[in-house]
Amino acid sequence: MRTTPHALDLDPVACKPSLASRTAGVVGVLTAVWHLYRNRSQIARLQDLDDRQLLDMGLKREDLHEALTSAFFDNPGSYLTRASRNRATLFYRGVRHD
Template structure:
């Protein structure tokens, strides 16, 4: 047998994924979508805070707006974390952007 015939035999042996692996994949995707949805709901609640409270967390209203207008499948929480850390770094370096 040639090498190409062996490769074809291996492809046929792999077959379809099992029902359990397909179910686990679907559950994983649904869990990720649910977490993104919950994260967006929590960020929407941040709009209830005033500007001083947001600034205590290192955030501004513009950060909330940008996080909420991002693509649905991007994690808005990581965007807010990055914005807060950048603002804290600028503050401690003596460059304040309020």
């Protein structure tokens, strides 16, 4: 029977990520934070619309408030999407939810 020796390479220098991968990681985090900030500022601009215009999109002022007061790293757009879809579902089921 033939055996081959297996050795683990536990060199700590070899395990360090390269400068390119660290830079890509930092750029990715900064990009994600920028997108979250931009989404929140766009949702804040929705508050300039009147209630009828918001209801045309399936939203209410409470939905905007909930999205803007969510945790920073949560996607606020998901709150608005969920609220709009729930309201549309209730509408098509014939349930009035004003």
